[in-house]
Amino acid sequence: MSHPAEPTVLTVRAVLFDMDGTLVDSTAVVEQVWTEFAERYGLDIEEILRTSHGVQAGDTVRRFAPADADLEALTAELGEMERARTDGVIALPGAEALLGALPDDAIALVTSADRILADIRMRAAGLSMPTTAVTAEAVTRGKPHPEGYLKAAALLGAEPADVVVFEDAPAGIAAARAAGMRTVVVGDAGGDLEAGMWRIPDYSAVTVTAVKDDDGGHLISLGI
Known part of the structure; x- marks a missing residue:
């Protein structure tokens, strides 16, 4: 036994x-926000999710956003999106x-x-x-x-x-x-x-x- x-x-x-x-x-909120980010810029959402978990949002934005993006403003926007969503x-x-x-x-x-x-x-x-x-x-x-x-x-x-x-x-x-x-x-x-x-x-x-x-x-x- x-x-x-x-x-x-x-x-x-x-x-x-x-x-x-x-x-x-x-998970639901995080994936939703990053999916919207990826779709906006035509990025690979799977790669973003694979590498962004546990990392500061600004670091992920700097890694994946287009070269001409306003990184500070984009990070702030994504932060506001995450703060506004608590379902799930x-x-x-x-x-x-x-x-x-x-x-x-x-x-x-x-x-x-x-x-x-x-x-x-x-x-x-x-x-x-x-x-x-x-x-x-x-x-x-x-x-x-x-x-x-x-x-x-x-x-x-x-x-x-x-x-x-x-x-x-x-x-x-x-x-x-x-x-x-x-x-x-x-x-x-x-x-x-x-x-x-x-x-x-x-x-x-x-x-x-x-x-x-x-x-x-x-x-x-x-x-x-």
């Missing part, structure tokens, strides 16, 4: 989350319970969205925004650069080795790995797993135990 595998337990001091595709399913934006299973079980001063959101869009999407999905959030305007280099994750860890007072990141997209996974952080891949779009990486379908089976240590910080055990 076979038995279920024992869950992996990760013990950390801080937990960092990407947003789109990790806490929030916004929902939380991943178990995300609300997991966020509620974790100490707020030991978690952060690290997203390629700007703060306005992040607030809109988290609210539309019924999720509370962590007090610490590193959004697009808070960094000079977006994912796959590790700046956002390193900044979030520093804000929480945690060393990279004591952090776990929940991510779904190759760009975000690369950022977390470059930051030297353990990484849990949410869903099946993140590619192959390497040492220091795990995969979950969603948060339904994730368990949390958090205790204070002698220094006043948190020791968090995550069963995944």
